[in-house]
Amino acid sequence: MADGLIDKPYIYVELNNKDISTYITPYLTRFTYTDNDGLNKDEVDDIEIEFEDSQDIFKNNPPSRGSSLKVKFGYQDLIQSTGIFFIDSYTYKNSRKGFLFTIKALATDVKASYRTIKTTAFENTSIKAIAEKIAKDNNYKLDFIGQNISFNRITQQEKRDLQFLHFLCSNYGYTCKVSNKKIIIRNIQDVLKSSNVYILKRNNIIDFEFEASSLFDSNIEVSYLDPDKKELTKDKLNTNVKYSGNTKKKNIRVENQNQANLLAKAQKNISELKEVKAKLVIEGNPNVYSTSNIGISGFGAFDRVYYIACAKHSISREGYTTELDIYRNPYDTVKENEK
Numbered sequence: 470m471a472d473g474l475i476d477k478p479y480i481y482v483e484l485n486n487k488d489i490s491t492y493i494t495p496y497l498t499r500f501t502y503t504d505n506d507g508l509n510k511d512e513v514d515d516i517e518i519e520f521e522d523s524q525d526i527f528k529n530n531p532p533s534r535g536s537s538l539k540v541k542f543g544y545q546d547l548i549q550s551t552g553i554f555f556i557d558s559y560t561y562k563n564s565r566k567g568f569l570f571t572i573k574a575l576a577t578d579v580k581a582s583y584r585t586i587k588t589t590a591f592e593n594t595s596i597k598a599i600a601e602k603i604a605k606d607n608n609y610k611l612d613f614i615g616q617n618i619s620f621n622r623i624t625q626q627e628k629r630d631l632q633f634l635h636f637l638c639s640n641y642g643y644t645c646k647v648s649n650k651k652i653i654i655r656n657i658q659d660v661l662k663s664s665n666v667y668i669l670k671r672n673n674i675i676d677f678e679f680e681a682s683s684l685f686d687s688n689i690e691v692s693y694l695d696p697d698k699k700e701l702t703k704d705k706l707n708t709n710v711k712y713s714g715n716t717k718k719k720n721i722r723v724e725n726q727n728q729a730n731l732l733a734k735a736q737k738n739i740s741e742l743k744e745v746k747a748k749l750v751i752e753g754n755p756n757v758y759s760t761s762n763i764g765i766s767g768f769g770a771f772d773r774v775y776y777i778a779c780a781k782h783s784i785s786r787e788g789y790t791t792e793l794d795i796y797r798n799p800y801d802t803v804k805e806n807e808k
Contacts, residue, residue: 476544476545476547477544477545478543478784478789479542480500480542480784481540481542482538482539483537484532485536485537493520496520496522497518497519498519498520498521498785499518499784500517500519500542501517501784502514502515502516502540502542502551502781503779503781504758504759504781504782505646505759505779506644506646506778506779507644507645507646507653507760508639508739509639512646512779513576513646514554515573515574515575515576516540516551516573517571518571519570519571520569521567521568521569522568522569528561528570531570532556532559533556534557534558534579535578535579537556538555538572539553539554540554543755543789544753544789549782551649552648552649552650554576555574555576556573556579557575557579558573559572559573576648576649577631577647578608583630584629585629585630586629587625587629587630588624590622590623591620591625592621592622593622596617596620597611597613599623599634599637600634600645600654601613603630603631603652604651606630607631609650609651609652611654612652612653612654613652614654614656615656615659616656620724620728622724623637631645631647634652638654640736641731641732642657642658642731643655643735644660644760657742658735660761660762661762661776661798661800663761665761666763667757667762667764668763668766669749669764669765669766670766671766671768674750674751674767675752676749676750677747677748677750677768678747678748679745679746680745680747681744682744741799742797742798742799744799745771745796745797746794746796746797747793747796747797748793748794748795749793749795750792751792751793752789752791753784753790753791755782757777757793758780759779760777761776762775762777763775763776763795773798774800775795775797775798776796776797776798777794777795779793780792781793
């Protein structure tokens with residue numbers, strides 16, 4: 470990225486496959502696209518579009534909930550597509566800014582079938598096979614990259630499909646999110662070890678806050694019933710979180726030592742990842758996205774490689790900024806390739 474992008478921000482909006490950009494632009498006061506990684510919690514990407522509505526245009530003609538939105542944003546020569554979103558809610562309010570109408574859309578469909586709580590048993594399966602079934606049942610495609618993990622039997626106990634899949638993925642160190650009608654799953658260790666690192670320099674950053682904490686776990690302990698020994702066995706790993714005496718105990722039923730070891734390694738990565746975090750506001754950059762690595766330069770001891778957990782792109786009448794929630798990459802052996 471060239472230093473100091475100063476082009477006029479660009480935004481294009483389709484409602485139910487119809488271009489409404491020209492119609493809404495005079496009234497648009499704020500656009501926000503939140504791109505989450507799907508690792509830390511059951512997160513869904515969302516879009517919010519706020520309009521000035523002193524003429525009652527949107528209040529009297531609100532879009533139908535469930536309608537599709539497609540948005541492209543960035544700059545004329547650097548455009549990013551958000552994919553398909555579905556309108557979940559809208560609000561109408563009066564404030565010091567005047568009458569405002571806000572649309573909120575989610576990457577997941579708002580149909581009832583996506584939110585049904587289920588209890589389902591999976592037998593002789595794998596994490597990828599479970600993801601494939603859930604994707605097929607909900608009319609999604611699957612984009613899965615990472616080591617597959619086998620299970621003799623595992624139960625989806627009173628959980629929604631995506632809720633259960635995220636629970637399973639987060640335990641074994643996978644990100645899991647829905648984007649553009651696809652379930653995207655990535656092994657977090659593979660992402661952290663990626664050599665594709667974008668470098669942010671001090672002059673690209675508007676606001677920043679770094680925090681180092683010892684509140685996260687120095688030990689990960691997973692217990693399982695050894696089928697051969699017929700006794701409870703513990704798998705324990707030490708993390709590199711400094712000055713912490715905490716031990717994280719995972720009370721999750723696993724079937725063998727391999728599962729216990731994979732789960733312990735995944736939780737070790739996650740604990741180490743959270744030891745140092747930062748929140749940055751940078752010049753708007755549509756090429757910065759979650760589930761990727763970024764290098765920080767110009768901050769002394771904080772100059773390291775970080776993992777992007779969330780990228781929030783905001784365009785208003787004041788301009789375009791990108792807000793990042795990042796965590797220090799515990800591997801930090803990545804070759805930093807300045808682009």
